[in-house]
Amino acid sequence: MALRRRSLLTAGVGVGVGVAALAGCGGGRGGAPDLARAAEVPRGEVTVRWWSFPMATGDGRDLRTLLIDAFRRHHPTITVETVDAPAVTDVSRAVLATAVAGGAASPDLYLGDVAWPAQFAHNALALPLDSVVGAGYWDAYPEPLVRAVGHAGDSYAFPFYVDQAYLYYRRDLLDRHGLAVPGSWEELAEAVRVVTRAGDAEYGLAFQGAVYEGLTANVAEFVADAGGAILDEEGTRVTLGGRSGERALTFLRDLVADGVAPRAVGTFREQDSTDAFVGGRALFLRNWAYVWGVVEAPDSPVAGRVGAVPRPGFADGAAAGHGCLGGWCNFVNPHSEQPGAAVAFARFCAEEEAQVIMMRNTSYLPALTAVRAGAEARRSSTPVLAAADEVRLVARPTGTPHYPQVSKALATHVNTLLTGGATPAEALAHARDGIAAALEGTAL
Amino acid sequence: MSAPSLTRQRARVGWFLTLPALVVVAAVTIFPVAYSVAISFTRVGLTYDGLRVEDWTLSNYATMLGSSAWREALVFTLGYTVVTVAVELVLGIAVAVLLDRLEVGRGWLLALLLIPWSMITVVSAQLWGYLYNATYGAVTWGLGLLLDEPPVILGTPAPAITAMAVADIWKTTPFVAVIVLAGLVRIPAERYEAAEVDGAGAWRTFVSVVLPALRPVVAVAVLFRVLQAFGIFDLPFVLTQGGPGTATQSLAMLGYRALFHDLDMGMGAAVATATGLLVLGCCLLFLRVFRSHVDEAGEGGAT
Numbered sequence: 099m100a101l102r103r104r105s106l107l108t109a110g111v112g113v114g115v116g117v118a119a120l121a122g123c124g125g126g127r128g129g130a131p132d133l134a135r136a137a138e139v140p141r142g143e144v145t146v147r148w149w150s151f152p153m154a155t156g157d158g159r160d161l162r163t164l165l166i167d168a169f170r171r172h173h174p175t176i177t178v179e180t181v182d183a184p185a186v187t188d189v190s191r192a193v194l195a196t197a198v199a200g201g202a203a204s205p206d207l208y209l210g211d212v213a214w215p216a217q218f219a220h221n222a223l224a225l226p227l228d229s230v231v232g233a234g235y236w237d238a239y240p241e242p243l244v245r246a247v248g249h250a251g252d253s254y255a256f257p258f259y260v261d262q263a264y265l266y267y268r269r270d271l272l273d274r275h276g277l278a279v280p281g282s283w284e285e286l287a288e289a290v291r292v293v294t295r296a297g298d299a300e301y302g303l304a305f306q307g308a309v310y311e312g313l314t315a316n317v318a319e320f321v322a323d324a325g326g327a328i329l330d331e332e333g334t335r336v337t338l339g340g341r342s343g344e345r346a347l348t349f350l351r352d353l354v355a356d357g358v359a360p361r362a363v364g365t366f367r368e369q370d371s372t373d374a375f376v377g378g379r380a381l382f383l384r385n386w387a388y389v390w391g392v393v394e395a396p397d398s399p400v401a402g403r404v405g406a407v408p409r410p411g412f413a414d415g416a417a418a419g420h421g422c423l424g425g426w427c428n429f430v431n432p433h434s435e436q437p438g439a440a441v442a443f444a445r446f447c448a449e450e451e452a453q454v455i456m457m458r459n460t461s462y463l464p465a466l467t468a469v470r471a472g473a474e475a476r477r478s479s480t481p482v483l484a485a486a487d488e489v490r491l492v493a494r495p496t497g498t499p500h501y502p503q504v505s506k507a508l509a510t511h512v513n514t515l516l517t518g519g520a521t522p523a524e525a526l527a528h529a530r531d532g533i534a535a536a537l538e539g540t541a542l
Numbered sequence: 543m544s545a546p547s548l549t550r551q552r553a554r555v556g557w558f559l560t561l562p563a564l565v566v567v568a569a570v571t572i573f574p575v576a577y578s579v580a581i582s583f584t585r586v587g588l589t590y591d592g593l594r595v596e597d598w599t600l601s602n603y604a605t606m607l608g609s610s611a612w613r614e615a616l617v618f619t620l621g622y623t624v625v626t627v628a629v630e631l632v633l634g635i636a637v638a639v640l641l642d643r644l645e646v647g648r649g650w651l652l653a654l655l656l657i658p659w660s661m662i663t664v665v666s667a668q669l670w671g672y673l674y675n676a677t678y679g680a681v682t683w684g685l686g687l688l689l690d691e692p693p694v695i696l697g698t699p700a701p702a703i704t705a706m707a708v709a710d711i712w713k714t715t716p717f718v719a720v721i722v723l724a725g726l727v728r729i730p731a732e733r734y735e736a737a738e739v740d741g742a743g744a745w746r747t748f749v750s751v752v753l754p755a756l757r758p759v760v761a762v763a764v765l766f767r768v769l770q771a772f773g774i775f776d777l778p779f780v781l782t783q784g785g786p787g788t789a790t791q792s793l794a795m796l797g798y799r800a801l802f803h804d805l806d807m808g809m810g811a812a813v814a815t816a817t818g819l820l821v822l823g824c825c826l827l828f829l830r831v832f833r834s835h836v837d838e839a840g841e842g843g844a845t
Contacts, residue, residue: 309785377678541609
């Protein structure tokens with residue numbers, strides 16, 4: 099306790115000045131990545147490390163092993179080692195961003211969220227790919243996905259699998275009351291009234307309303323249903339607002355106010371909403387395609403009594419069938435010492451052979467249009483795969499490098515609306531202001 | 543004592559011997575802190591060459607001070623700190639006094655009490671999350687027996703803040719109790735006897751004898767708790783993610799998000815620096831006020 103204040107202060111200032119000088123110098127590693135090397139598959143024995151997570155196949159194996167084995171039949175000199183990523187997306191991003199920003203050469207390629215490309219491109223965390231594969235390469239993928247992996251005139255990630263939202267419904271309960279699968283939100287609300295009044299379900303529609311990215315996805319869909327969008331195509335201007343914004347937010351508020359959605363929906367994330375549906379409390383569920391595997395699992399109480407269709411739309415609104423675009427892509431580390439091998443593997447995973455392996459062995463939805471919309475997919479007994487190409491993919495406002503702040507502003511204010519703390523008009527105005535500030539980079 | 547030259551020589555040897563430790567401390571504490579402070583005055587760009595300072599600027603602080611998110615987080619963090627620390631202090635002292643009087647089983651009870659404290663916050667927060675869950679949570683169910691329409695605990699601001707405070711108090715009251723107990727057992731029996739001789743009742747003894755003697759340990763307990771409560775992160779991170787709206791977003795969460803979600807190094811550092819200064823200021827103020835009290839009581843002084 100006898101530390102003299104002045105000496106402490108002097109030391110602090112001294113170190114501070116030293117640090118400032120150091121910070122000015124920068125890291126001094128690398129420079130712009132060598133794109134010509136990235137376009138060439140190396141000849142000798144090389145090893146690349148793939149930051150990824152286990153993906154279960156139907157018979158309990160790991161999809162990664164299948165893909166690596168298939169890849170090595172074409173490139174026997176390239177060894178692919180897997181590095182397990184943290185299970186939580188945001189944690190994965192934090193770890194990756196710190197490693198790659200610090201100039202780490204490993205992992206050589208990494209699985210990242212389809213929401214990341216703009217932010218990662220802006221912060222020099224991903225290799226630009228257009229000159230490596232040719233700009234025409236991306237024509238084989240759905241257009242919203244191509245826009246999602248692009249930023250400022252280049253592309254930054256190879257598509258891997260797509261996740262997209264569906265409306266899950268309890269077929270048995272609809273049948274019992276002689277109701278059809280709702281074609282519009284108005285019909286859905288009516289069906290909920292009939293079934294909950296009869297006491298056959300506690301809730302109508304479960305979705306994700308907590309303060310997080312999942313709510314952003316839900317809002318993006320409802321805004322698209324109403325004919326609007328959150329940002330313009332370049333991701334530089336707020337377009338949320340006007341009649342479409344008001345309609346989407348008013349509808350969301352009414353879902354809770356009229357008891358169509360549970361009051362607790364403001365605390366729901368994917369798992370909570372799935373629990374409500376699988377536990378038999380909810381008649382409808384908006385959730386991602388992967389949830390099909392959860393509701394149809396052998397231990398699921400509702401297995402065999404569930405259907406999934408593309409989301410409905412408003413009776414008099416824009417087109418129906420919007421579903422938020424999610425999923426994961428392979429990014430190449432700009433500091434990789436084997437960019438050619440990393441690109442070769444990421445590219446392999448995005449192309450037909452790997453995409454077909456994925457479709458046949460797992461419940462992940464392929465990204466390649468030819469596979470998604472192909473005859474084999476459409477014949478599938480899994481509705482989320484059979485209808486994959488029917489869903490009109492809606493991107494979250496990921497076109498801006500400030501997407502996390504944009505998403506936070508939107509989710510925060512819509513959550514306040516859902517929990518009764520604001521009117522739709524107030525929430526809309528606040529969300530617009532928050533998003534505008536986020537786009538200028540002055541949001542916190 | 544001894545000649546000044548000898549003192550100086552000893553001091554030199556002392557510095558020499560502690561130098562390695564000081565270097566380590568500087569490397570792992572002072573350098574990162576100073577670096578972070580420096581970064582907070584910059585606009586940093588991430589490039590293929592690593593971190594590049596694009597601009598030295600005060601704009602991070604200007605944006606932060608002008609942002610409602612920061613002000614709300616500040617109010618929440620301050621209020622949360624004051625309330626939880628106060629409640630923990632009162633409960634902790636009560637528990638400690640009880641334990642002090644206990645003739646048998648004190649060790650067992652102490653061990654039992656420490657279970658919440660020994661639990662990792664992420665785990666206990668997850669458990670509280672189950673209890674508060676709006677669909678199947680036990681607390682929601684219990685409230686449903688009392689109220690017609692139980693609140694959606696983590697989905698409504700006031701209940702969510704209360705629920706978080708309860709989880710915090712449950713976890714850290716034992717910590718305060720243990721520290722206070724250590725102070726209690728050091729009060730010499732003569733003082734109680736003297737108080738009795740002077741005709742003081744139980745309450746009077748507690749206020750005039752026990753509390754003043756406890757000041758130094760209470761100061762330590764409060765200091766630790768303020769430091770911890772001010773930096774609260776894991777509890778809201780797991781329980782509410784800062785929601786509903788921004789009702790439970792602490793300063794630490796705000797800084798973490800700016801840094802690791804938004805990858806805005808300068809802003810994250812600015813929030814961290816401001817939080818650090820605030821908590822430093824609070825602690826210094828608290829120590830000054832408390833130390834003068836302690837000195838009056840004739841207990842403190844020596845360092």
